[in-house]
Amino acid sequence: MTPQDFDFLAQLLRQRSGLVLTPDKSYLIESRLAPVARREGMNSVDDLIATIRARRDERIVWSIVDAMTTNETFFFRDKAPFDLLRDVVLPDLTSKRGGGGKLRVWCAAASTGQEPYSIAMTIDQAPQIHKGAMVEIVGTDISPRVLEKAKSGLYSQFEVQRGLPIQLLMRYFDKIDESWRLKDSIRSTVQYRTQNLLEDFRGLGKFDVIFCRNVLIYFDGASKTNVLERLAQQLNDDGALILGAAETVMGITDAFRAASGHRGLYLRNPGWRRAA
């Protein structure tokens, strides 16, 4: 790929999705875009880029953004955030509110559903913690394609073996032919919406917990600040934000403060107000 093509692609991705394509990620281009090129009947990724440089076909542009932004996911990825939810966030919310009411959780990069469903299973296993609260989980992603899969609740044998303990497979899944299907009791607690985080998401309403893991790492500095500050506005005052293990708000925004002793957990900073 020529440096000009690389720059073109990087700019396109940044405009459309906020994704920052750095040269060290260039190895992803071939593996992610070769299937798109094939699907479009082209011989190579170079041909694919040349085509949209010549004429910006929105459908192809979308396929490219979709392929480049779809990130790997698996059940209970990193484990710690889900322990944090069960052991710290939910008990804290319950003790402040005395149980009941509504508990709304937003999973901001739901991908093929493993994260929102891991959240749903975590909550389901701790009924004493949320004390009869109505649980509503909203999973969003920029890609409608991955959300279709998420909604189906169908996973391959390979997918259910990454991160999912066998006890949970037995408890929450049914085997359908060669696939595994999540039971309706869990599936029905998650709703999905297509959402680009760079665009207005106030319509989703307010949340008690927001999972936004391993998304912001792909954004440039200004987009990070922008997204985090708008996330803060969707979070109830006593709510919690959970970021990826390698992510932080330090030096990016004062809207959140790190919860001491709990890596990846952030709380709203009461003194912060978004500049008008």
Next chain:
Amino acid sequence: MKTCLVVDDSRVVRKVARRILEEMRFDISEAADGMEALERCRGGMPDAILLDWNMPVMNGIDFLRALRREQGGEKPVVVFCTTENDMDHIAEAIRSGANEYIMKPFDSEILESKFAEVGLV
């Protein structure tokens, strides 16, 4: 270094499992059926056992039940690793004392994920 006994009648599967587990810093021994595995365990219990189901002489589930009755036989963490992939087999394995369950085919990610699940890594 933790020890892992790989029990499978396929030499190829044992070899693949050995390679992955050695990279995870396990000290590996092998057995080709349940009876051979039981004899090895009587000589010293490993920390972990990766266990096939269908094998000649003594199959995996019979081995597991016998192991759990042995002195010190509750100690090894047992991870089934078999082509049997229906709920009945999984439930029977867990009831009989297995700690985790892998459905073949497996790769290093699945093996690592499952071993992490039961606290082996």
